[in-house]
Amino acid sequence: MHDAGDRNHRIVVTLRHGEVLGPEDFRADTTAVPTPGPGQFLSRTIYLSLDRLYGWVAHGAALPSQRLNPGDVMAGETVAQVLESRHPDHRPGEYIVVRNGWQQFALSSGQDVRKLDPGNAPISTALGVLGAPGLTGYVGLVYLGEPKPGQTVVVTAATEPVGCTAGQSARLIGARAVGIADSEDKCEYALRELGYAACINYRSGDLASHLRRVCPDGVHVNVDSVGGHVLTTVVSQLALHARVVLCGATEGYDSDPVPPGSLLGPLVAARATVRGLVVDDHLHRLPELVNVVGGWIRSGQFHYRQEITEGLASAPEAFCRLLQGESFGRALVRVAPEHL
Amino acid sequence: MHDAGDRNHRIVVTLRHGEVLGPEDFRADTTAVPTPGPGQFLSRTIYLSLDRLYGWVAHGAALPSQRLNPGDVMAGETVAQVLESRHPDHRPGEYIVVRNGWQQFALSSGQDVRKLDPGNAPISTALGVLGAPGLTGYVGLVYLGEPKPGQTVVVTAATEPVGCTAGQSARLIGARAVGIADSEDKCEYALRELGYAACINYRSGDLASHLRRVCPDGVHVNVDSVGGHVLTTVVSQLALHARVVLCGATEGYDSDPVPPGSLLGPLVAARATVRGLVVDDHLHRLPELVNVVGGWIRSGQFHYRQEITEGLASAPEAFCRLLQGESFGRALVRVAPEHL
Numbered sequence: 001m002h003d004a005g006d007r008n009h010r011i012v013v014t015l016r017h018g019e020v021l022g023p024e025d026f027r028a029d030t031t032a033v034p035t036p037g038p039g040q041f042l043s044r045t046i047y048l049s050l051d052r053l054y055g056w057v058a059h060g061a062a063l064p065s066q067r068l069n070p071g072d073v074m075a076g077e078t079v080a081q082v083l084e085s086r087h088p089d090h091r092p093g094e095y096i097v098v099r100n101g102w103q104q105f106a107l108s109s110g111q112d113v114r115k116l117d118p119g120n121a122p123i124s125t126a127l128g129v130l131g132a133p134g135l136t137g138y139v140g141l142v143y144l145g146e147p148k149p150g151q152t153v154v155v156t157a158a159t160e161p162v163g164c165t166a167g168q169s170a171r172l173i174g175a176r177a178v179g180i181a182d183s184e185d186k187c188e189y190a191l192r193e194l195g196y197a198a199c200i201n202y203r204s205g206d207l208a209s210h211l212r213r214v215c216p217d218g219v220h221v222n223v224d225s226v227g228g229h230v231l232t233t234v235v236s237q238l239a240l241h242a243r244v245v246l247c248g249a250t251e252g253y254d255s256d257p258v259p260p261g262s263l264l265g266p267l268v269a270a271r272a273t274v275r276g277l278v279v280d281d282h283l284h285r286l287p288e289l290v291n292v293v294g295g296w297i298r299s300g301q302f303h304y305r306q307e308i309t310e311g312l313a314s315a316p317e318a319f320c321r322l323l324q325g326e327s328f329g330r331a332l333v334r335v336a337p338e339h340l
Numbered sequence: 341m342h343d344a345g346d347r348n349h350r351i352v353v354t355l356r357h358g359e360v361l362g363p364e365d366f367r368a369d370t371t372a373v374p375t376p377g378p379g380q381f382l383s384r385t386i387y388l389s390l391d392r393l394y395g396w397v398a399h400g401a402a403l404p405s406q407r408l409n410p411g412d413v414m415a416g417e418t419v420a421q422v423l424e425s426r427h428p429d430h431r432p433g434e435y436i437v438v439r440n441g442w443q444q445f446a447l448s449s450g451q452d453v454r455k456l457d458p459g460n461a462p463i464s465t466a467l468g469v470l471g472a473p474g475l476t477g478y479v480g481l482v483y484l485g486e487p488k489p490g491q492t493v494v495v496t497a498a499t500e501p502v503g504c505t506a507g508q509s510a511r512l513i514g515a516r517a518v519g520i521a522d523s524e525d526k527c528e529y530a531l532r533e534l535g536y537a538a539c540i541n542y543r544s545g546d547l548a549s550h551l552r553r554v555c556p557d558g559v560h561v562n563v564d565s566v567g568g569h570v571l572t573t574v575v576s577q578l579a580l581h582a583r584v585v586l587c588g589a590t591e592g593y594d595s596d597p598v599p600p601g602s603l604l605g606p607l608v609a610a611r612a613t614v615r616g617l618v619v620d621d622h623l624h625r626l627p628e629l630v631n632v633v634g635g636w637i638r639s640g641q642f643h644y645r646q647e648i649t650e651g652l653a654s655a656p657e658a659f660c661r662l663l664q665g666e667s668f669g670r671a672l673v674r675v676a677p678e679h680l
Binding site: 274277 | 567571586587588603604605607608609610611612613614615616617618621
C-alpha cells in the first residue's frame with residue numbers, strides 16, 4: 001500500500017522534436033495516486049527499463065499507436081508490484097512486467113501484463129535476459145541460427161542483453177561462441193564472465209583478419225544486432241551454408257551504408273541463409289526462456305550485467321547518456337526498492 | 341565424320357587485359373583436327389553459349405583452375421555431337437553438353453559431359469532453360485522460394501533464361517508471376533509469351549509504386565538475379581515471411597551500392613528469409629529439370645527465347661556486344677548445323 005498522502009511522481013515528455021534528445025525534452029510533475037476501478041489494478045514501479053528504441057518515441061517517430069503527445073508520461077517497460085486490485089487475475093503483492101512508463105504508480109487493465117516468479121531469478125532480469133532482449137538472443141540463436149555442436153557462432157554486441165543471451169546459450173548447447181564488442185573492457189568481461197571462446201574489439205584494428213584467426217573454419221552462425229560494416233565483415237567470413245540472424249535490435253540497420261558488393265556476393269558464395277527476427281512473433285516462447293535460461297542463471301552457468309541508476313528523477317539524464325554513448329549491460333532505473 | 345582435309349577453326353584469347361573487352365582480345369587460327377586416344381572422343385561443336393561470366397575469364401580474373409593463357413582457346417559451354425569415340429560410354433552420333441570452348445572440334449575424356457536426348461526438346465535448350473540457367477531459375481523458385489498457390493512471385497530479368505524459367509515455373513505451379521525487365525519490348529514479351537500476370541519496365545519510372553500497384557498483398561517470393569537498387573526496391577515491398585532467393589547469376593551483386601537502411605531493415609520487418617543459390621550445388625536436379633520443364637516445353641506451356649548468331653567467326657563481336665549491352669534471350673552462336 002501507499003500512504004494516503006503519497007503523490008505520483010512522473011516524468012512527461014515536452015516533445016521539442018529537436019535534433020538530439022536532451023534532458024529538456026522531459027519535465028517532472030506529480031499527480032494524485034490513482035484509484036483502480038472495476039477490472040483494474042494499481043501497481044508500484046520498481047525497475048524502469050531504458051531502451052534506445054524509445055528515443056524515437058520521444059521524437060514522435062514511433063508507430064501511431066505508440067505516439068506520445070506533449071505532457072504524456074514517457075513510455076517504458078517496467079517491473080512493478082501490484083498494490084491494490086479490482087482485477088480478478090491479479091493480487092496485491094504480485095510482481096509483474098507492465099508498461100507503467102516513467103512514473104511511480106499506474107493503473108492497468110491487465111493487458112500485456114506478465115507475472116513474475118521472484119524465486120526464479122532476480123525480478124530485474126524480466127527487463128533483460130529473461131525479457132524481450134533475452135528472448136531475441138535465445139530464439140535467434142536456438143530457433144533461427146540452429147548451430148550444431150562445435151560450430152562457431154559469432155555474436156555482435158556480445159555483452160548486451162541480446163548478445164549475452166545468444167552467446168551464452170551457444171556455449172551451453174555445445175557450440176563455440178565468438179563475441180564482437182566495442183571496447184577492451186567488454187571483451188575482457190565477455191571472456192572472463194560470459195565464457196566466450198574469443199572476443200574481438202572491433203575498434204582495435206582489422207576485424208576481418210582477427211575473425212579469420214579465431215574462426216579458422218569460418219562463421220557457421222551469426223547472431224547480429226548491429227548491422228553496418230561489422231555485419232558485412234562477418235558475412236565475408238561465413239562458412240558454407242551459414243545462417244545469419246538479423247535481430248533488428250538496434251538502430252544500426254538504418255544508419256551505416258553497406259559498401260557495394262560486400263554483402264550479397266558473399267552471401268551467395270556461402271549459400272547462406274539470412275533471416276529477420278522480430279521478437280513479438282516469439283512471445284509464446286517466453287516460458288521456455290524463463291525455464292531454460294532461468295535454470296542456467298540459478299545453476300550459476302549464465303551471467304549478465306545491469307547498469308542501474310537510482311531514482312526516477314535520474315531517468316532523463318541516464319536515458320540521454322544511453323542514446324549518445326554505448327551501453328554496457330542492461331540500463332535500468334531503480335524507481336523503488338524491491339521490498340517495502 | 342569430318343572430311344580428311346578439314347581443319348579445326350578456333351578462336352583464341354590474346355589477353356590484352358584492357359579496360360573493356362574488345363574484338364582485339366581474340367584471334368582466329370586453325371589447327372589439325374585432333375584424333376582421339378584411348379578413353380577419349382572427338383566431338384563437333386554445334387552451339388556455343390555466350391555468357392557474361394566469361395568476360396572475366398578473358399581478363400584473367402577467373403579462378404586459377406579456369407584461367408586462360410594467351411593463345412588458349414576461349415572457354416565456353418557447348419552443345420556438340422560425338423564424331424569418333426574410343427570412350428566406352430560415348431558413341432558417334434550422340435548429342436552432348438561439353439566445354440569445347442570456341443572451336444569447331446575438340447577432344448574430351450568424358451568428364452563433366454552430359455548426354456542429350458534430342459527428342460526431349462531442341463538441343464540448344466541444354467545451354468539455356470534446360471541447362472545451368474534454367475536449373476538456377478527452377479531450383480531457386482521451387483526449392484528455395486517455395487511459393488504457395490496464389491502467392492505473388494517477383495522475378496527480375498524476367499525474360500532471360502534464369503528469370504523466364506523461374507517465372508513460368510511459378511505460373512505453372514499455381515503462383516502469380518510478376519516480372520521486372522529493362523525494356524518495354526521485354527515486358528510485352530513477358531506478358532504475351534511467358535504468361536506473367538504483370539511485368540514492369542524498371543526504367544519507366546517509380547518501380548516501388550508500380551510494384552505496390554501490381555502486388556497489393558506484397559511480394560511473397562523474390563527470385564533475384566540482378567541485385568542493386570532493383571533488389572532493394574523489391575525488398576521494400578515484401579509480404580510477411582517472404583523468401584528472397586539470390587541467384588548470383590549476373591555481375592549486379594558486385595556493382596551497385598546498396599543505399600543505407602534500404603535492405604536490412606525491411607528484411608527484419610518482413611521476417612524475411614534470404615538464401616544464396618549457387619547452381620553447382622543442385623546439378624543432381626538436372627534430370628528433374630529436363631523432365632518437368634522439358635514436359636512443359638513439349639506441351640506448349642513454356643516458352644523461351646534465343647538470340648542465335650551464325651558462325652564461329654562472329655563470336656567475338658557477338659560476345660563483346662553482349663558484355664556492353666543487354667541480352668534478350670539466351671545468346672548462342674551456331675557453329676555448325678544440327679544435322680550434317
